[in-house]
Amino acid sequence: MLKSRRKILQASAGLVLAGPMFGQRRALAQTPACDDSPTPRQIEGPYYTPQTPRRSNLIDGLPGEVLIFEGRVLSTVCQPVPDAIVDLWSCDAQGVYDNSGFKLRGHQITDAQGRFRFQTLVPGSYGNSSFRRTPHFHVKVQSPASPLLTTQLYFPDHPLNQRDSFFNPALLVKIEKKVQQPKLALFDFVVPVQAGG
Ligand SMILES: [Fe+2]
Structure with missing residues (x-):
């Protein structure tokens, strides 16, 4: 408090x-470098595939808008969390998940400063006329001394955000506005690291 x-x-x-x-x-x-509130949890959804490859480039030749996604894993006292697994998966630009392989799926392990970095695509939306998911990433973060965090991340100013009941503004990535290609999305995860971890 x-x-x-x-x-x-x-x-x-x-x-x-x-x-x-x-x-x-x-x-x-x-923007605060760190918040003392743990990153909110969200559902895993039906398209998680375990045992993803450890790699930074997830594109595998798929068409779409390239996006660099980077950030850190931090503790609730704003300390970097090294050796955390950040497992990322998303659909392609057309809203389709690769459920037989690992396109747009992979994990990184955070460095001494808690940093991770992926090269992926801006995901599309999917669903039907009665319920359509706004574009999102799915992420699992597993650090050596905290419970598994499963969540989703969203993109600012997308018109479908307010129509998606899963949308949470606390889970918005920050898009860098610098003149650079490709686009850069930033997000720091905050996890409750237990004492002694
Ligand atoms: Fe999804």
């Missing part, structure tokens, strides 16, 4: 600092 209160106060200070003397600087430009 104290931490949350402190963060609110810090956020208020940030709003003041971002006043006229800072010109056009955006009030919320400073």
Whole structure:
């Protein structure tokens, strides 16, 4: 509770600092490096395949918009979590999962700074007229000293987000707006690392 209160106060200070003397600087430009709330869990869904290959490039020649997805695994006290498995899977640009092989599936192991990096595709949407999933990643994060985290990640400003009952704004990746190709998506996972881990 104290931490949350402190963060609110810090956020208020940030709003003041971002006043006229800072010109056009955006009030919320400073994203916290870490939040003390663990990343929310979501359902695995029906398309998980275990024993994925350890690799960073998941594309396997599939067409679509290339996306770099990178971030860190952090503890609830904002310390990097090394040696965590980050297992990523998604559908292709047409909304189809590879359920017989490992296209758009793979895992990485975080380095000493807790970092991981994938090269994949922007996923499409799928479903039917009564229920359509907004584009999302599926992820499992297993660190040596925390329970398995299964969740999904979403993309900002997609029109289907608000119509997907699974959508959670706490699970939005941040898209880098720099002039660069391919597009870069960022997300830091926060896991409750147990004492002694
Ligand atoms: Fe899915």
